[in-house]
Amino acid sequence: MRYLFALLAFFVVLPAQAALRVVATVPDLAAIAQEVGKDKVKVSALVLSSQDPHFVDARPNLVLDVSAADLLLVVGLELEVGWLPTLVSGARNPKVQTGGAGFLDCSQFVGLMDVPTEKVDRSMGDVHPGGNPHYLYDPRNAIAVAWGIAGKMGALDPSNATSYQNNAKDFIGRLQSSIKGWEQKLSAIRGTQVITYHKSWTYLANWLGFAVPINIEPKPGIPPSPSHIVQVIGTVSSAGVKLVLQEEFYQANTAELVASKSGAKLVRLSGGTAFEKNETYIQHFDTAVTKIAAALGG
Numbered sequence: 001m002r003y004l005f006a007l008l009a010f011f012v013v014l015p016a017q018a019a020l021r022v023v024a025t026v027p028d029l030a031a032i033a034q035e036v037g038k039d040k041v042k043v044s045a046l047v048l049s050s051q052d053p054h055f056v057d058a059r060p061n062l063v064l065d066v067s068a069a070d071l072l073l074v075v076g077l078e079l080e081v082g083w084l085p086t087l088v089s090g091a092r093n094p095k096v097q098t099g100g101a102g103f104l105d106c107s108q109f110v111g112l113m114d115v116p117t118e119k120v121d122r123s124m125g126d127v128h129p130g131g132n133p134h135y136l137y138d139p140r141n142a143i144a145v146a147w148g149i150a151g152k153m154g155a156l157d158p159s160n161a162t163s164y165q166n167n168a169k170d171f172i173g174r175l176q177s178s179i180k181g182w183e184q185k186l187s188a189i190r191g192t193q194v195i196t197y198h199k200s201w202t203y204l205a206n207w208l209g210f211a212v213p214i215n216i217e218p219k220p221g222i223p224p225s226p227s228h229i230v231q232v233i234g235t236v237s238s239a240g241v242k243l244v245l246q247e248e249f250y251q252a253n254t255a256e257l258v259a260s261k262s263g264a265k266l267v268r269l270s271g272g273t274a275f276e277k278n279e280t281y282i283q284h285f286d287t288a289v290t291k292i293a294a295a296l297g298g
């Protein structure tokens with residue numbers, strides 16, 4: 001009888017280990033976390049790829065996600081400042097508060113662009129006061145972010161630390177060979193003049209060697225005035241801009257106007273990996289690169 005109890009106890013206290021619950025603010029981070037954590041984690045994203053990550057409705061179901069999280073991955077640089085603090089304070093989950101063991105600001109892993117040299121006041125409308133937060137638009141930055149996430153997952157769940165390291169290594173290997181392929185595909189169009197709606201393609205332009213003489217938004221987060229649009233059309237014509245890049249979640253009309261007045265091609269891309277549809281980060285870039293190459297004849 002005692003053995004029977006011991007045997008039962010053995011089965012009762014040894015359920016499959018609960019997966020680490022990971023909540024990422026944006027779907028690109030969720031997709032990278034999924035690659036690193038695989039079956040050891042349960043990942044969700046607070047923002048859809050069809051949403052502007054600067055402006056998100058802090059709905060109650062998102063509070064529930066944050067309250068159950070073991071690890072919260074954020075882009076940082078105040079990308080999420082308009083909505084995440086409301087979710088985190090509502091969630092009452094000390095693990096994922098800023099500075100908590102389960103909080104990871106991924107901006108620490110990358111070399112930042114557009115860091116203001118003077119203090120920028122967000123009340124004046126610029127939504128990039130800490131530097132440009134769209135660093136995952138350069139797939140090379142996902143390498144360091146994947147390592148950083150693997151380190152954090154290993155610290156929170158030491159028994160699977162080796163798995164996280166191995167998964168990260170495998171993902172990075174696949175990503176690096178994809179990056180080589182994308183660079184080859186677009187090598188003929190390095191130096192192309194490109195403009196963008198929001199100043200979110202800076203890292204992608206830097207990666208692919210595009211020159212960006214102006215943005216349709218005069219400042220990140222500020223819609224263009226008619227006089228600024230006139231200036232943009234002038235620059236597009238005089239600089240010989242070939243391509244207008246814009247996220248699909250922005251209204252297309254201004255970018256369409258600029259493209260039609262200048263002969264540049266408008267390419268609208270997803271603002272991130274469609275993690276909610278099981279798209280991977282690599283598949284997302286494959287699509288983006290294919291669209292850019294088709295528009296520019298690369």
Ligand SMILES: [Zn+2]
Pocket residue numbers: 054127128133134198199200220
């Ligand atoms: Zn932005």
